[in-house]
Amino acid sequence: MTLGTWLALVVALVLAGELVRALRQRALRGNRDRWRRFFKHRTTSWGIGILTFLAIVALAAPLLAPYPPNQQLDIVQLKNHGPSWTFILGTDVLSRDVWSRLVWGGRVSLGIGALGALVAISVGTVVGALSGYYRRWVDTVLMRSVDVGLALPRIFILLMVVALWDGLPFAALVLAIGLTSWFGTSRLVRAEVLSLREREFVMAARALGMGGARVIFRHVLPNAAAPIIVSAALSVGNVLLLEASLSFLGIGVAPPDPSWGNMIADGASEIYSAPWTTIFPGLAIALVVMSLNAIADGLRDALDPREEPA
Amino acid sequence: MILRRFVASVAIIFAVVTLVFVLIHIAPGEPCPSDEPVDPAVCSELKQQFGLDRPVPEQYWRYLVALAHGNLGYSFSLRRPVKDALVETIPFTLQLSGAALLIDFLLGLLLGIYQASRVNRVPDWVLGNITLFIYSLPTFWLALILLLLFAEKLGWFPVGGASHPIFCPAGVDSAFCFADRIWHLLLPAVTLGLVGAAGTARFQRAAMLDVASQDYVRTARAKGVPERRVVLRHQLRNALLSFITRFGLAFPFLLTGAVLIETIFAWPGMGRLAFNAILTRDHTLVTATALIASAVVVFGNLAADLLLELADPRLRVRADVTTEIVTV
Numbered sequence: 142m143t144l145g146t147w148l149a150l151v152v153a154l155v156l157a158g159e160l161v162r163a164l165r166q167r168a169l170r171g172n173r174d175r176w177r178r179f180f181k182h183r184t185t186s187w188g189i190g191i192l193t194f195l196a197i198v199a200l201a202a203p204l205l206a207p208y209p210p211n212q213q214l215d216i217v218q219l220k221n222h223g224p225s226w227t228f229i230l231g232t233d234v235l236s237r238d239v240w241s242r243l244v245w246g247g248r249v250s251l252g253i254g255a256l257g258a259l260v261a262i263s264v265g266t267v268v269g270a271l272s273g274y275y276r277r278w279v280d281t282v283l284m285r286s287v288d289v290g291l292a293l294p295r296i297f298i299l300l301m302v303v304a305l306w307d308g309l310p311f312a313a314l315v316l317a318i319g320l321t322s323w324f325g326t327s328r329l330v331r332a333e334v335l336s337l338r339e340r341e342f343v344m345a346a347r348a349l350g351m352g353g354a355r356v357i358f359r360h361v362l363p364n365a366a367a368p369i370i371v372s373a374a375l376s377v378g379n380v381l382l383l384e385a386s387l388s389f390l391g392i393g394v395a396p397p398d399p400s401w402g403n404m405i406a407d408g409a410s411e412i413y414s415a416p417w418t419t420i421f422p423g424l425a426i427a428l429v430v431m432s433l434n435a436i437a438d439g440l441r442d443a444l445d446p447r448e449e450p451a
Numbered sequence: 452m453i454l455r456r457f458v459a460s461v462a463i464i465f466a467v468v469t470l471v472f473v474l475i476h477i478a479p480g481e482p483c484p485s486d487e488p489v490d491p492a493v494c495s496e497l498k499q500q501f502g503l504d505r506p507v508p509e510q511y512w513r514y515l516v517a518l519a520h521g522n523l524g525y526s527f528s529l530r531r532p533v534k535d536a537l538v539e540t541i542p543f544t545l546q547l548s549g550a551a552l553l554i555d556f557l558l559g560l561l562l563g564i565y566q567a568s569r570v571n572r573v574p575d576w577v578l579g580n581i582t583l584f585i586y587s588l589p590t591f592w593l594a595l596i597l598l599l600l601f602a603e604k605l606g607w608f609p610v611g612g613a614s615h616p617i618f619c620p621a622g623v624d625s626a627f628c629f630a631d632r633i634w635h636l637l638l639p640a641v642t643l644g645l646v647g648a649a650g651t652a653r654f655q656r657a658a659m660l661d662v663a664s665q666d667y668v669r670t671a672r673a674k675g676v677p678e679r680r681v682v683l684r685h686q687l688r689n690a691l692l693s694f695i696t697r698f699g700l701a702f703p704f705l706l707t708g709a710v711l712i713e714t715i716f717a718w719p720g721m722g723r724l725a726f727n728a729i730l731t732r733d734h735t736l737v738t739a740t741a742l743i744a745s746a747v748v749v750f751g752n753l754a755a756d757l758l759l760e761l762a763d764p765r766l767r768v769r770a771d772v773t774t775e776i777v778t779v
Contacts (some may be wrong), residue, residue: 146734170668184580186580191636209528235521284724285463288459288463289463289466289467290469291742291748292463292466292467292745292748292749293462293467293470293471293745293748294703294706294707294710294744294748295707296707296710296711297706297710297725297740297741297744298474300710300725300726300729301471301474301475301478301729301737304729304730305474305475305478305479305480305729305732306479308480322601348496367649378587382589385589385591385592386589386707386711389589389591389711390710390714390726405589405591405595409595409715412595412598412599412603413599413603415741416599419592419595419596419599420596423588423589423592423595423596426588426589426592427584427587427588427589427592430587430589431583431584431586431587434583434587435583435587438583
């Protein structure tokens with residue numbers, strides 16, 4: 142690590158910390174009840190802080206990674222080198238710098254998490270809305286498909302898709318994970334839409350002659366936003382864990398490109414001689430997922446209609 | 452009503468089998484690829500033997516007919532009937548998930564109840580953060596860390612396998628071998644159970660607090676019912692109802708965990724079997740494991756639904772409510 146990387150790291154930390162502090166103080170001083178409830182818990186603020194920090198690190202990867210992630214520095218001298226001031230998280234079995242790989246792998250892992258969750262939430266929302274709004278045969282067909290989707294643990298389907306179509310490109314991996322992760326969300330949205338569609342404002346919109354799509358997207362879904370937002374936060378963490386599991390089993394993100402999952406896979410065989418190659422990427426995953434779960438807890442509190450002043 | 456849901460469950464499993472069959476057959480790759488030096492004559496004979504030379508719809512039909520007769524087919528990678536492989540591995544998965552479930556529910560319930568009774572105080576806050584952390588861990592990573600600590604550094608537990616290879620080979624039953632099995636089982640079961648317990652504790656705490664704001668709890672307090680009794684008789688009994696739903700949700704978690712944990716701990720169960728089947732493209736074995744897995748999930752859900760109706764008389768009046776229970 143050079144002075145420049147340390148400096149960039151400190152800047153990232155301060156940036157994330159200040160951002161959260163500013164947001165939190167504004168929320169606590171302001172009169173928006175929701176935001177106040179959201180920032181009430183310290184855990185939620187920590188979650189946002191950690192997530193922001195890791196996102197900055199991933200985005201600024203070229204500034205923060207002292208070495209190229211796939212560069213084998215010195216296979217003889219620097220193989221499985223323990224953490225030191227030059228290599229703060231040590232080096233792996235191929236003498237690559239773990240910190241650099243962690244930083245670049247963050248882009249891959251967080252990217253898959255965000256994009257996969259985006260796919261999952263979009264599909265889940267649309268399916269749930271169609272199902273709940275149109276009911277009848279649309280509902281039957283869609284919800285029976287969801288039943289089938291939920292019947293098989295998705296790791297089975299994913300393993301099959303990813304292993305049988307060997308060497309899927311990145312986009313296909315994201316799609317595969319996203320398209321197997323929307324079932325729960327669609328049920329959630331459907332339940333919400335079912336109760337909303339009977340409300341007066343929806344009936345009024347229909348009576349004014351609005352089409353189905355307009356009623357759903359302009360009137361129904363905005364009122365169902367709360368559970369969708371919570372579900373989205375949880376979904377990012379779930380997708381990240383799925384990607385990690387697949388990569389750990391050796392069929393996710395293809396080496397040598399780092400993802401947190403395949404870093405653990407690389408480290409697993411060396412765990413007794415070089416535990417740091419396994420420990421740090423796992424901690425990174427745990428931190429992100431924990432932050433997202435904490436944020437989801439905060440969102441649930443903030444968006445809970447029962448807490449809403451009458 | 453029960454019969455209708457049973458038929459629906461069977462239909463779902465049938466759909467899963469069909470889906471898996473289709474997926475395998477549209478996947479790239481074929482028996483006897485051209486880059487492998489196999490005698491074409493041998494190859495066509497093998498294809499004929501396994502019925503792979505016939506059109507896919509016919510293969511599907513033949514598979515279904517065989518399935519209806521209880522014949523799960525023959526595994527090429529193991530060179531034995533699929534049924535034998537399943538009969539051998541399923542007990543191991545049952546032992547592992549049973550032990551994990553026990554840890555999950557016992558520890559999770561206790562923690563959840565305790566936290567709810569100390570809500571927003573120091574113990575709740577501390578336990579809440581600990582469970583949040585454990586709940587967020589990738590199970591396979593936790594497995595590796597526990598392995599590193601307790602098997603390698605401390606040497607308290609074996610690094611893998613299900614029994615001692617020399618003293619307790621397959622088929623030997625004795626008190627020593629029973630203890631040996633538990634010793635091998637503990638680390639994988641704790642890994643899976645701990646992550647599950649963290650989730651259960653979070654769930655149970657929320658369920659208890661949900662009930663805490665109900666009128667009947669306030670009434671009980673107002674009547675002067677002792678706090679302990681309020682928590683155990685009024686809150687817990689009602690919170691346990693939603694816990695039954697959690698029971699139904701535990702199966703996918705355990706099966707997913709089984710694939711990863713069994714692979715890491717070299718536990719000879721169905722999860723590892725399924726994973727290896729997919730890697731070796733052994734399609735009869737893949738379909739069979741998918742069939743078993745989906746049957747477990749679907750009937751687990753059905754059992755939870757029925758149990759919930761049995762336990763909660765309110766649901767018997769509105770029988771369709773349980774199907775609306777939403778899972779995140």
